[in-house]
Each structure stands twice: as C-alpha cells, then as structure tokens.
Amino acid sequence: MTGAIRPGQLHSPMKLTDDSNLSDLFLARIAETPDAPAYRQYTGENWVDMTWGEVGREVGRWQAALRKENLRPGDRVAVCLRNRTEWVLFDQAAIGLGLVTVPLYFDDRPENMAFCINDAGARVLFLENGAIWPAMREQAKTIERVVCLNAIPPDDTRALALQHWLPPEGAAPARSPARADDLVTLVYTSGTTGRPKGVMLSHKNILSNVLAAMKAIPSRASDRFVSFLPLSHMFERTCGYYTAICCGGQTVYARGISVLADDIREQQPTVLIAVPRIFERIWGRMQEQMPAGSPKRRLFDKSVEVGWRRFQGKAGAMDRLLWPVLRALVAKKLYHRLGGRIRLIIVGGAAFSPDLARVFIGLGLPIIQGYGLTETAPILCANREHDNDPASIGRPLEGIEMRLDESGEILARGPNLMLGYWNKPEATAAVIDKDGWFHTGDLGRVRDGRFYITGRLKDVIVLSNGEKVSPTDVEQAILMDPAFEQVMLVGEGRPKLGLIAVSSVESEAELCERANRQLHGFPGYTRIHHVARIVGPWSIENGLLTPTMKVKRGEIERRFRAEIEAMYRRDLRTAGGT
Incomplete structure (x- = not known):
C-alpha cells in the first residue's frame, strides 16, 4: 500500500493508510x-x-x-x-x-x-x-x-x-x-x-x-x-x-x-466464492438428468455451443437469433437454481477444468478464475469481468509482481507475501529467496500479460476443494502395510483421493480400508476413496520406474488412465448434486 487509500466502495472519514490494520x-x-x-x-x-x-x-x-x-x-x-x-x-x-x-x-x-x-x-x-x-x-x-x-x-x-x-x-x-x-x-x-x-x-x-x-x-x-x-x-x-x-x-x-x-x-x-468442486457436482447431476443422445441433452449441448461462441465474441447471425430461445429454455433454469441475481462467481482454490468452464460460461454464468496461495493472503492474480480468459489465471493484482524463473516456475512478491512460516526459518528460506521472491511451486507461461498454469514443480496433489496432499508421505505410510507392493496416489483436480495399487489382495474394498488404517496421523481430508488394483509389478524394464527406482507418475497415469477414470465414474454415479 502506498499513501492514503480509500477503496471505491468505502466512504468512511477514516482513511486507510500504510499504517492501517x-x-x-x-x-x-x-x-x-x-x-x-x-x-x-x-x-x-x-x-x-x-x-x-x-x-x-x-x-x-x-x-x-x-x-x-x-x-x-x-x-x-x-x-x-x-x-x-x-x-x-x-x-x-x-x-x-x-x-x-x-x-x-x-x-x-x-x-x-x-x-x-x-x-x-x-x-x-x-x-x-x-x-x-x-x-x-x-x-x-x-x-x-x-x-x-x-x-x-x-x-x-x-x-x-x-x-x-x-x-x-x-x-x-x-x-x-x-x-x-x-x-x-x-x-x-x-x-x-x-x-x-x-x-x-x-x-x-x-x-x-x-x-x-x-x-x-x-x-x-x-x-x-x-x-x-x-x-x-x-x-x-x-x-x-x-x-x-x-x-x-x-x-x-x-x-x-x-x-x-x-x-x-x-x-x-x-456474489459466490466457490471452488471447482461445486461445479463438478452440479455437472454430475446434470449429466444424470440428461443421458447422452437424448433430446434434452442435444438442446443443452447446443446452448453451451452457442453461448460459448457469444462469450468468445464469435457469434454469427444465427447464434444471435437462437440465443434468446436457448437461454429461456436452458440457461435460465440454471440461473434460477442460483437464486436469479448472480452477477459474479469467483472460482479459486484449485484448477478450474477448461471443460467445466466452457459448460458454465457457455450457459452465461459470470465466472472469474483467480490464483493464489495461503502464503500470499491469498490472491496473486485474477481475470477481470471484461478481460476474462478462462484458460488463464489472469493478470497480477495491482502492487504484485510476478515472473517466471529459468525453470518456468512462477515467482511473486508484493505487500501480500507472508512474514514466513511460524518457527520454521529454514522452510521460509526455502520458498522466499534473498531478493524477496516467493517460489510458488507452480510452473507456468505468460502470454499478453496473462499467466497460465502448465504444471507443478513440487510433488503435491491439489484436490478440487483446494486441499493439498503430499503423495510421497501418504504412499510411504500405506506401504507400511504388507498387503501393498507398490502404490501411487492420484487426485489432482479431483474431489477425492484415489490409489493405484499393486497387491496380491484381490478385494479393492479391503485395500481401501487397509490403506486408510495407515493414514490415522494425517489430516482428515487425506482419505482414500477409491482403489484400482493393478496386476503385475512396476519396473525399470516396463518403463514405470526410473533408474533410481522412483515411480514415473505421469507414465503410470497415462498407462492406467482407463482404470483411474473408472474409479471416479463410480463415485460420480453415487455423488449428490448441489
């Protein structure tokens, strides 16, 4: 903050200055x-x-x-x-x-x-x-x-x-x-x-x-x-x-x-402050009510298609004619479910899926995605109401500097950067360098002043509700049970954690129960909800381990994508809607 500050909507005689609290x-x-x-x-x-x-x-x-x-x-x-x-x-x-x-x-x-x-x-x-x-x-x-x-x-x-x-x-x-x-x-x-x-x-x-x-x-x-x-x-x-x-x-x-x-x-x-999980649940319920190929689903998909072109500024003459009808038949129902007065939805805490963004923004919801961390109080950057690229995390807020280092990691500094970690000077020094730049652990790119997340430098899973989980710690704890030969935690951008496991135990329900027994000392949200049992070990020879015997996470996720998707489809069928 510099000099006297009076936010636009606060007209009190008491000015807020650099010394304000x-x-x-x-x-x-x-x-x-x-x-x-x-x-x-x-x-x-x-x-x-x-x-x-x-x-x-x-x-x-x-x-x-x-x-x-x-x-x-x-x-x-x-x-x-x-x-x-x-x-x-x-x-x-x-x-x-x-x-x-x-x-x-x-x-x-x-x-x-x-x-x-x-x-x-x-x-x-x-x-x-x-x-x-x-x-x-x-x-x-x-x-x-x-x-x-x-x-x-x-x-x-x-x-x-x-x-x-x-x-x-x-x-x-x-x-x-x-x-x-x-x-x-x-x-x-x-x-x-x-x-x-x-x-x-x-x-x-x-x-x-x-x-x-x-x-x-x-x-x-x-x-x-x-x-x-x-x-x-x-x-x-x-x-x-x-x-x-x-x-x-x-x-x-x-x-x-x-x-x-x-x-x-x-x-x-x-105004709604939301995480992606809310829209995942709404979308899950919508899909249950609109089977693929049904007339209702075709009308819905057409509404999203036309609405998305309108949002992108690419609507043609036919789109302009169709939209009032499609809005009344489809989009208006969603607005009613949200109370009918929504003017702004701010989504953060975890990555917002581009597919979800296309659906809900295509239906006309005013969704703005931002980005930040607890360590930055938390907002670093955000899209704006009239400058919105849903694929990006937007532009830095006023007074905040952001850049990429040589590895592509997003760095930030500004008045919102934390004082440090309580009683942990070494941990603080590991994320804030001598020039005051905070290392976010996220990889990104920049285009036209907007930042885009491309991956994670740190090995941390972020669930769709914003909770963070260290997979290495969880996996090491689970492997203390001899029923598990090899395991890998999954759940990035998902509502719940899943586990891919190599085990001689055939019952996936039993594996799930045994895995959670090993996680007693972890935070409450660190719970396994799905297990996909894989036959056969992961090795250097089959390309699933590195020469130093580390799990190749990306390769395992790619190779067992069908098993992972099957786990979460089972959950989607039983999940409630918002």
Whole structure:
C-alpha cells in the first residue's frame, strides 16, 4: 500500500493508510453504515439478520470476555467453528485486542487440531462442538480456556459455555494497537512434510490484498454473499469475509453443504466464492438428468455451443437469433437454481477444468478464475469481468509482481507475501529467496500479460476443494502395510483421493480400508476413496520406474488412465448434486 487509500466502495472519514490494520477496516465500516445489514444466519427456526452497528456492539462484548483471560497483544487464540457470525465476532474481538487468530478446520481430527494448537502456543480455544474437547484435552497442552458453543464437556474447569463466558454487555469495540506489519493470523497449511506449517500473515498482507482485489473485481454495498467455503481457508476469509466488510455487503451463512442448493436458491446471492468442486457436482447431476443422445441433452449441448461462441465474441447471425430461445429454455433454469441475481462467481482454490468452464460460461454464468496461495493472503492474480480468459489465471493484482524463473516456475512478491512460516526459518528460506521472491511451486507461461498454469514443480496433489496432499508421505505410510507392493496416489483436480495399487489382495474394498488404517496421523481430508488394483509389478524394464527406482507418475497415469477414470465414474454415479 502506498499513501492514503480509500477503496471505491468505502466512504468512511477514516482513511486507510500504510499504517492501517484490519481493525481500522472494521471500525470504518461500522461508522459508515451502522444500520445496513451485515450478516444473516439460521437459528434452527428462522433466519436472523444483524446490522453493522449490532455486530460492533457484540464485538465489544466479546472483547470484554477476552480481556478477562489476561491475554497480551500477540498471544494466539484458536477458533474451530463452522461458518457463522460467532466466527466473525471472535475474530474481530481478537483483532481489536492485538491478538493472533489461529483458525482450525472444523472437520479435522482432534489430534491434528491439537498439533496446530501446541505449535502456535494458543491459550484460548473457541469450539462449536465441545464434545470433541475430551479427545484432545491431554494433547492440547497450551490451552488455558475452552469456550464451547454447545455440548459442554463435564468436569473441566477450563471449559465454559459461551453464554457463561460472555458478559451482559461491553464497551465500544476497541481499535487494535497492532502496526500494519504485525502478525494477525496463523493459518496452518499442509506441505510436503506431512505436518502442516503455520503461515504468518500480517494486517498489511491481508488488507493490501483486499484492497487490490477490490480494484480488480469490485464488490458493492448492494452485494449479498452466501458463505460456505471454510473460513479457516484464506480464500473465503479474504474474498468473502474481509472483502464484504470493505464493500459493506451482506453475508448469509449457509446452513450446510447438504442444503446449500436450497440456501443459494432462496437467499439469492449476487456474489459466490466457490471452488471447482461445486461445479463438478452440479455437472454430475446434470449429466444424470440428461443421458447422452437424448433430446434434452442435444438442446443443452447446443446452448453451451452457442453461448460459448457469444462469450468468445464469435457469434454469427444465427447464434444471435437462437440465443434468446436457448437461454429461456436452458440457461435460465440454471440461473434460477442460483437464486436469479448472480452477477459474479469467483472460482479459486484449485484448477478450474477448461471443460467445466466452457459448460458454465457457455450457459452465461459470470465466472472469474483467480490464483493464489495461503502464503500470499491469498490472491496473486485474477481475470477481470471484461478481460476474462478462462484458460488463464489472469493478470497480477495491482502492487504484485510476478515472473517466471529459468525453470518456468512462477515467482511473486508484493505487500501480500507472508512474514514466513511460524518457527520454521529454514522452510521460509526455502520458498522466499534473498531478493524477496516467493517460489510458488507452480510452473507456468505468460502470454499478453496473462499467466497460465502448465504444471507443478513440487510433488503435491491439489484436490478440487483446494486441499493439498503430499503423495510421497501418504504412499510411504500405506506401504507400511504388507498387503501393498507398490502404490501411487492420484487426485489432482479431483474431489477425492484415489490409489493405484499393486497387491496380491484381490478385494479393492479391503485395500481401501487397509490403506486408510495407515493414514490415522494425517489430516482428515487425506482419505482414500477409491482403489484400482493393478496386476503385475512396476519396473525399470516396463518403463514405470526410473533408474533410481522412483515411480514415473505421469507414465503410470497415462498407462492406467482407463482404470483411474473408472474409479471416479463410480463415485460420480453415487455423488449428490448441489
């Protein structure tokens, strides 16, 4: 950030400068539009709204509760909740007191959460489901207070129900004493070592990214967001949560994935922050309802074909005549499923398949793909509404430099680049060079200022929901079971992990079960959902191993492509639709 900054949609007298922090952003929003709707949440009986002024008063109450815990600026506090207003209240209360928020994945296993808590040295833990606390009580050694939204564990003096922890009232929300370069959050992300690393992000890292994103893809005070991606991920946190504060839009917290389709249709968002998996599920359901070769499918395919030409600016006279009819018969139904008010869909977290992009953009959905990493808070580049090449990840945001090194790896630097990995100077030095360039691990090319991903330098699988898995660590763990002779993990860009295995055990279901037994110490999303059993060993002679006995991943995927596709087709037939 350079000089005084006033984002286009934020007209508060409080200017945001190089010294501003996230607390300034929040307080400016309250001062500007105290009576405007901020959040909507389902209570179990009905939807309840909160205004920005009401949110501010609640944050003051939560800060009063945190002050009683004798915390000092810089202390870490952990939060493990589904997306809901209490997540925001806890986070903003912590930010205003100069504390450091440590978000935990809600569906993670207790032992993995305990590792993150101990590594961060978190002193306070806010749990939605207090029933999991006994499973981690002995492991989470640094916790002094556990605040539970529900299911209070018995016989533990550290645990309190939220209603007993909060005072009846509090003062006005405090402004954080933190400087812009001070740490504001530790976000744990999986790498190649099997154990997650704590990414240190400052106020400036996040705030600069919010403001740059607003310039590239503006949000409006009239926008409504439906939040369903985990707030423990920086993608949702920056693009949904903090950006909504910046623009003054309203956020509706979805009730859950099982009823997400209903919530989107009924709440009528204008902006969706999504991962490719959402569109994979929609497309899977569509294909079930439209068998190949059926009249309905032929009409659908024609709509996509004409719509895609319109998007590319290549529509002919016949296309212009056909499109209004095709839109009314086909595309309009999809818009209705998304609430009928969508003006922008931002897709990130994993690669968006060109085939999927063609289908949904061809139907007229305003989809913008971007790219980034937790270490970059997270956005590095993105397409724009009127400068959109879906095959690319777009152009760098303002203030961010990107280039390719001699190996073709994408490098980046800017005010959004992390402070480093928590207590891991060697790991930090391995990804940030002496000139301040962050090495992303992704290979790319550049054309006309746009960046295109061409592969991965690091051996990491990225699932379609954005989760990262180190295949080497997983494979080594599975091979501890003698039932497996050779294995290779697959799942890049897929919704779930699969395994190709050379084994004398004939039952693929048994192999799947045995593989998962070996993965007890891994994060919860590291689970094998499919196994393809292969007969015969992989060797140097048959071209599936290198001379140093390493698996040739690309060659194995090519040779066993049919088996891999068969695994995921079975899953697609049983998957639910969004």
